[in-house]
Amino acid sequence: APASDMKKLLGDEISKHNSRESCWVVIHGKAYDVTDFLPEHPGGPKVILKYAGKDATDEFDPIHPPDTLDKYLDKSKHLGEVDMSTIAEEQSDKDPDEEERQERIKEMPTLEQCFNLADFEAVARRVMKKTSWAYYSSGADDEITMRENHSAFHKIWFRPRVLVDVENIDLSTTMLGTRVDIPFYATATALGKLGHPEGEVILTRAAKKHNVIQMIPTLASCSFDELVDARQGDQVQWLQLYVNKNRDITKRIVQHAENRGCKGLFITVDAPQLGRREKDMRSKFSDTGSDVQSTSGDEIDRSQGAARAISSFIDPSLSWKDIPWFLSITNMPVILKGVQRVEDVIRAIEAGVHGVVLSNHGGRQLDFARSGIEILAEVMPVLRERGWENRIEIYVDGGIRRATDIIKALCLGAKGVGIGRPFLFAMSAYGLPGVDRAMQLLKDEMAMNMRLIGCSSVDQLNPSLVDSRGLGVHTATVPRDTLHLSCYDPLVPPGNKIT
């Protein structure tokens, strides 16, 4: 019988299947029997059982691409349409935090009042849900590296040229052969729907408008095909890959990405295990894992926050011996994302990859890893010595918040930079207009600063325009001699008392 005539499932029937023994959930008006899937679920069974017998759509959406159930749940478990009028509205008791958050949203600054990328972060912090802010803003352990990523740029000073004709400025460059308007790309950041209901397609549209490249994350909230379908004209996208323990799944993902027109494969190599992000953990991320390709049924300790819940499939055994296999399964350029020392850049060149991203994952992995910009300052002189500076394309990400950060990276030899959180915060606070404005602000800043350092195109940027000697200096404050201080008595003028 046509679907419209088929009997719809009713709420009181569904609500009976609310246990580990028999667990049905409703997603977007359809019922699914997830009983057998419970042990398989990367985010653990508990988070599903919370919605057993109920409508789980709102919790499901930010974390799972829409095609997750079709891809990973056997068709026999798809129970059919539900008469939603018979499903009790989830009586979410009034959440005082949520009410306050709604008040803050009403008072938020207008988009025109945002003049730099930090403004978007400040607004996002006030208007985002706690768990979403925690996930995006968190760094590993004490977040030293996360802060270092941006403050490292404060150790680089310009040596501007004067009396150069800078009437016409050309910010364009090429990245892996693609012409872009300005040397930044939107880097891979997971779970876009935690910040905005439309998720990463917002970044796809903004990237098109500004003719920059979007790196599609493995752990996107949107499905890969949704993001590729949202591409317009000759717009270029790259794929960021977390390598799965099950290499058949990885091979399928890589070859599908190439077939769908991706122009670069960025293998993330700094996350054999996702870092310990305590803000994320503290927010007790209760949502489920993302569209992960889990093969393990082991119980996930979800108190590790979203990161741990969505990454149980990542293969910690990935090593240099796997690189030839990746080069054999795709014709896309292969780039290693998360390289952090010159020795590994040399190994990457010798292994035949096409590029590296010098990155510490936005400070979300190894705390006290050096900033990407500091690693760049270590790498380029060594490559120049060998005449290898053009052997591969070198990118940097982490802490890029101003166009001057982009210019400093290019002066030191980067081909371009990746930007993560700023576009997430702009998207979370203002949607597509926010990301559009963020990208435009960077373009305006870049044109001005290129004029002020005396360059009319990015190919003129070179090391002589910066003084980066301060980069390697990690001034630890000298501990104060509190003991001596407490007994030290200043020269006491005669007649005065020592108090």
Ligand SMILES: Cc1cc2c(cc1C)[n+](S(=O)(=O)[O-])c1c(=O)[nH]c(=O)nc-1n2C[C@H](O)[C@H](O)[C@H](O)COP(=O)(O)O
């Ligand atoms: C902010 C952020 C970054 C993530 C990110 C998620 C968020 C919210 N995630 S994560 O959940 O696993 O950590 C990814 C990811 O999926 N894959 C990846 O390669 N890098 C991931 N990164 C790192 C990102 O690609 C850049 O290296 C980093 O964001 C650059 O620093 P800024 O945020 O300061 O620009």
